[in-house]
Amino acid sequence: MSDSCHSRHFSWLMKSCFPNPQHHHPQPLHRSISRHHHHHTTISSLPDDLLLECLSRVSSSSLPSVSLVCRRWSRLLSSSALYDLRRRNASIYHTVFVFSVTDSGLFAATLRFGDAYSWRTSFIPAGDGGEGFRGPLSHSRISAIGRGIYIIGRREMVRYDAWTGALTAKAGMVFPRKKFAAAMVAGRIYVAGGAARTSALEEYDPVSDKWSVVAEAPRRRYGCIGAAVDGVVYVIGGLKIGASESEVVPLAAGAEAHVYASSMDLYDVEARGWLRSRAVPSGGCVVAACAAAGFVYVLTSHAVELSFWRFDARRKATRKSLLFKPYFVSSCY
Known part of the structure; x- marks a missing residue:
């Protein structure tokens, strides 16, 4: 060039x-x-x-x-x-990105809203002499900063450019993790959970391309989900690891996973501290969660029943006695 x-x-x-x-x-x-x-x-x-x-x-x-x-x-x-x-100039469009990691490379599919709803796919081959993308990027999570989509793997991380389709290698996390929580706040990525030997909350700075430990989480979780609203990182659900001696569930690498963690841990990025944890109503397993328009949406499963909840995460909102609002409860047979 x-x-x-x-x-x-x-x-x-x-x-x-x-x-x-x-x-x-x-x-x-x-x-x-x-x-x-x-x-x-x-x-x-x-x-x-x-x-x-x-x-x-x-x-x-x-x-x-x-x-x-x-x-x-x-x-x-x-x-x-x-x-x-x-x-x-209205040249940026709402777009859905889907990625698939294989041994030979990375498949990327995009669906731009208003573009006749047609999918466009591309393939980025893995470099020579490596094990491909599947190993380094296994159990990955995705977080977006501007036009950059960060695919965070257990040992490595890559940045996908949403405009050019280029893939760039970035620094990996301090601690290897699987099925962890990831969220973006103020142009930085935060990860927690998914590690049996540490409860560290890590922060990634894209400018310096460095990870650092900023806090210790109140509890260790495995299979948790991350979200962010109004400067607060939410670590939601998963399994409790090493929390008690009852209802132990065997986990890989000698760790112990206990009952479902039907709660949310809240980390205030600006204050650099943890807020009071919140319990998810009805208990059970948190199947999915996301944040949108100042709310955290949580889908939980308990035996044959599914429930969908909305948590008011707006700091300046008028606080009510019930912050969780049920959307629906359905039974599955």
């Missing part, structure tokens, strides 16, 4: 940014004078702010090619300023 851009690259883009001088300016009166002062204007001579305006109007299908023009364009494409401009 070259360090500078030339006018032959994306000539259509340059023409859209600059009007034809023959259409807007009369011929000079003195040809001899204009001959001495004539110079060519190229897109590489544009300042960053004007070039960002041009790049913000490039179609989504052309973004992978744009990133290969030169290092400067690749750097601008990764800037938060371009992301804000494209969002302001």
Whole structure:
């Protein structure tokens, strides 16, 4: 990749940014004078702010090619300023991403809302000499920061660029984990649970590409789910590990998993401390959970019954005696 851009690259883009001088300016009166002062204007001579305006109007299908023009364009494409401009120009669309990890590589499927609801798939082969993606990225969790989708595996992590489709290796977690909770707050990723030998809560900084332990969780969980609302990380459900001596369930690597953890542990990122834990109504196993619009939604299973609950996680909301609200309860036979 070259360090500078030339006018032959994306000539259509340059023409859209600059009007034809023959259409807007009369011929000079003195040809001899204009001959001495004539110079060519190229897109590489544009300042960053004007070039960002041009790049913000490039179609989504052309973004992978744009990133290969030169290092400067690749750097601008990764800037938060371009992301804000494209969002302001309504060039960012709600999209569903689905990933499948295999020994040979990574399959990515995207479904963009409003695009005739058609799936588009791509394949990224694994590098030579390795064991593929399945081993390092087994039992992975996904967290998104801007246009970057981080696939967090047990031992390694990769970043998938939602605009260009490029895959970049990133630093792995401090402690290996399986079936852990992951959530994003203020541009950083937090993980907890999924480890039998530690209750550490880890934080990932994408700028420095480093993981660090920021706190110890109140309890160890396995198979938990992560969510985040209003600056608070929620570690939800799973199995209790090493908490008591009753109702022990055997677990791999000599650990002991006990009864279902029908509760949520809350970590305040700004205050750097744990808040009071919350119990999930009806008990049982937390099947799924997510956060949306200031609420945490939890689906639980107990014997032959399923229940769906909504937890009001808004800090400034008027607190009521019942923060959990039932949505439905159904029986399965």
